[in-house]
Amino acid sequence: MSHHTTCTPAEHALHRRTFLGGLLASGAAASLALPGVSLAGELPAADALKQQNKRALFIWLAGGASQFEMWDPKPGRDTGGPFRTVQTTIPGYHVCELMPKLAARMNKLAVVRSLNTKISEHFQAAELISTGWPKEPALEHPEIGVILAKELALQESLLPDYVSLFTTTEGRRRPETGFLSRRHGALLLEDSLQPKNIDLPAGLTSEQHAARESLRSALSSQFAEQRAGSDLVQGYNAAYSRVRGLMQSDRLFNLDQEPADARDRYGKTPFGQHCLLARRLLEAGVPMVKVARGFWDSHHDNFESHRELVPDFDNVLSVLLDDLDERGLLDSTLVFVLSEFGRTPKINQDVGRDHYADAWSFAAAGCGIRGGAVYGKTDEDGVKVVEGEANAGDVAATIFKAVGIDPNKHYQVGQRPVPLAKEDSQPIEAILS
Amino acid sequence: MTAFDPKQATLQHTAETPLLFASCYDATTGKYYGAGIDAAIYSLNTRADKPVAQKRWKHHDNYISGLGWQSGTVISSGYDRRVVWTQAESGEQLRELTAHDGWIRDLVLLPGDQQFATVADDMLVKLWDAETGEWIKSFDGHEHKSPEGFATAIYAIAASPDSKLLASGDRIGQVCIWDVDSGKLLTRLQAPEFYTYDRRTRDRSIGGIRSLIFLPDGRLAIGGLGPVSNVDGFVGPSRFELWDWQAGKMLLRCQDKHHAILDHLQFLPEQNLMIGGGGGDAGPFLGLWDITAQPADGVVAPIHKAKPKSHIHHLVFDPAGPRLLAVGHGGFQLWDFSGKDPAQEEKKE
Numbered sequence: 001m002s003h004h005t006t007c008t009p010a011e012h013a014l015h016r017r018t019f020l021g022g023l024l025a026s027g028a029a030a031s032l033a034l035p036g037v038s039l040a041g042e043l044p045a046a047d048a049l050k051q052q053n054k055r056a057l058f059i060w061l062a063g064g065a066s067q068f069e070m071w072d073p074k075p076g077r078d079t080g081g082p083f084r085t086v087q088t089t090i091p092g093y094h095v096c097e098l099m100p101k102l103a104a105r106m107n108k109l110a111v112v113r114s115l116n117t118k119i120s121e122h123f124q125a126a127e128l129i130s131t132g133w134p135k136e137p138a139l140e141h142p143e144i145g146v147i148l149a150k151e152l153a154l155q156e157s158l159l160p161d162y163v164s165l166f167t168t169t170e171g172r173r174r175p176e177t178g179f180l181s182r183r184h185g186a187l188l189l190e191d192s193l194q195p196k197n198i199d200l201p202a203g204l205t206s207e208q209h210a211a212r213e214s215l216r217s218a219l220s221s222q223f224a225e226q227r228a229g230s231d232l233v234q235g236y237n238a239a240y241s242r243v244r245g246l247m248q249s250d251r252l253f254n255l256d257q258e259p260a261d262a263r264d265r266y267g268k269t270p271f272g273q274h275c276l277l278a279r280r281l282l283e284a285g286v287p288m289v290k291v292a293r294g295f296w297d298s299h300h301d302n303f304e305s306h307r308e309l310v311p312d313f314d315n316v317l318s319v320l321l322d323d324l325d326e327r328g329l330l331d332s333t334l335v336f337v338l339s340e341f342g343r344t345p346k347i348n349q350d351v352g353r354d355h356y357a358d359a360w361s362f363a364a365a366g367c368g369i370r371g372g373a374v375y376g377k378t379d380e381d382g383v384k385v386v387e388g389e390a391n392a393g394d395v396a397a398t399i400f401k402a403v404g405i406d407p408n409k410h411y412q413v414g415q416r417p418v419p420l421a422k423e424d425s426q427p428i429e430a431i432l433s
Numbered sequence: 434m435t436a437f438d439p440k441q442a443t444l445q446h447t448a449e450t451p452l453l454f455a456s457c458y459d460a461t462t463g464k465y466y467g468a469g470i471d472a473a474i475y476s477l478n479t480r481a482d483k484p485v486a487q488k489r490w491k492h493h494d495n496y497i498s499g500l501g502w503q504s505g506t507v508i509s510s511g512y513d514r515r516v517v518w519t520q521a522e523s524g525e526q527l528r529e530l531t532a533h534d535g536w537i538r539d540l541v542l543l544p545g546d547q548q549f550a551t552v553a554d555d556m557l558v559k560l561w562d563a564e565t566g567e568w569i570k571s572f573d574g575h576e577h578k579s580p581e582g583f584a585t586a587i588y589a590i591a592a593s594p595d596s597k598l599l600a601s602g603d604r605i606g607q608v609c610i611w612d613v614d615s616g617k618l619l620t621r622l623q624a625p626e627f628y629t630y631d632r633r634t635r636d637r638s639i640g641g642i643r644s645l646i647f648l649p650d651g652r653l654a655i656g657g658l659g660p661v662s663n664v665d666g667f668v669g670p671s672r673f674e675l676w677d678w679q680a681g682k683m684l685l686r687c688q689d690k691h692h693a694i695l696d697h698l699q700f701l702p703e704q705n706l707m708i709g710g711g712g713g714d715a716g717p718f719l720g721l722w723d724i725t726a727q728p729a730d731g732v733v734a735p736i737h738k739a740k741p742k743s744h745i746h747h748l749v750f751d752p753a754g755p756r757l758l759a760v761g762h763g764g765f766q767l768w769d770f771s772g773k774d775p776a777q778e779e780k781k782e
Contacts, residue, residue: 084495167633168632168634293636295636298666299665300639300666300667301666307584347470349744350762
């Protein structure tokens, strides 16, 4: 009989509802995920929230990072593992010794140690935590990042509303637009950190390209005048506009534009370079960026894995928070760190930890977050939440509220008003400023 | 030693403890010592009928990774960076020292029991006087970072039968051969297939050289896990390689498709038999290889595979049995070569 403590390859393949190509590949930007949804081609409204230039960075630790080796260590317990702890700047709060730099910056971070999201299978758990909703047969909910992009995007921006970076093959999770228009989908940077096909075709000058665009714009305006309210035309215009913006901002994606010391500071690891690019994008005005760092699924050799992964995470997130702060961006940029779930208290026979959703942690910093807040508690072995239990809906509601979005705001999907965060969810006020 | 048939290797008895990583054996009394995750030392009287593990003492405060038996004294090393000498009979701590700046991963007594060597996450090999605890010398030659810039580790240490050489193996698939007297690095072997990393398809390294043993003829066996095919963990063939270390040449590859890492190797010269224990995605594993085999494809398959109760982390061969004594997840495992199923034998009784 096969033993197989690891996940099957299919569990790490792309979800069946793979994203259909992001903004550029979507082409018909006004297409719908569900018939009857009244949000087709809806343009971002230039409301007060958007004018505050708030941004968000979603750091996705794909596979399930261990709360024991990060935010909720249990030294000296059978479940604790071999790592020791380090005192943070918050009296009485210790984190794993693998995170000394974040420990010194804990006044910038808030940690929730009491997530109980119940689902410990990769796909379902990822869908739950990244949307805040359990799976529904008749409705596909958008990822939190998609909603943030839609709500925070400026109408006149020529930059993408959402950029998702993940250049490895496993554990990838593309942002799902769900019932929202695909125009809110992310620009996917998966093969390289440079968007594809944004150079002018050979033989076409910038002037020729501008002239073509003027003609296209004039024709589409005439068309729209004759068919008032055409979502389709609006969608096409928006897509063309964003492509033009991308073509003009290729330098933004080029990390060679960064000084060498900035690149060194973030480190030469892919995660470091991705977060540096994320900072460039956020600073330039992209309202939503997602950086995914995979390979946290440590069924075997958990401590060796986290010994490799966590110091990189510690360094990169610390540098990123400092960098955003130094540039005056941290107060307006929400940074949140999530996984599908945490890892088991029990250390298995291969010195690994398996999937565990009953008691795990997430962290956030920046916009709307009360730095230094440590919320919730698990028991002495990290098996159960004993204080401040929170679920995936609560996480989503907290994220929305942190950037000033009302979690109870509704989208109208056909006949059904759908709130941004699940009806029974509550923002975790203790970590909000 | 009584002749035995390796294909009759059978698990006869288990004794439960927390996960054990290291073991040593007192052949005089038949007491087998194990230690691991709870920092305590356990013993098992292997000459008793259905022995039960006894928790004996706890002088460390983190995982114990290495044990050595030196005429009545157990020398232990751990992730607390310490080496501790304990009088086995009484459990009295005789001596301790902070030996490294980092987790100690392995310990080996050199033949003759006068010296022992340790390896640790400070990426040093250190040689010690087993009687006095005096530091003798350090050997510094392993890379301190992986090629990708991450932390690495020296997982395994072995001594040659004449005590003149040490071999140390690390996470990134390098083995250093050291001259004990001069302290010089004689050569560095590259065994890259024990280390899997790919920036796109596997952006987290795994593997490393987990077991080393010098054969009496001077060849060196290097054990661990072949190339990993899955993102999660030990999902690659269990493998060891025989090397002519002086020529820097791999002579023979011995492996099985069973996905498991070989955490320990034991060689029986009279039988030309290599025994490897470990575990992984396909479950716990015990393989026995005839290293005189000359397969056409150059890859030697085990002559016998057995399924242990759980992942084996360390093992000792007791020629008096002949028996195999093993430790790992779940505690102690006692194997013999009778081929008799203990459950059936119990029914007969």
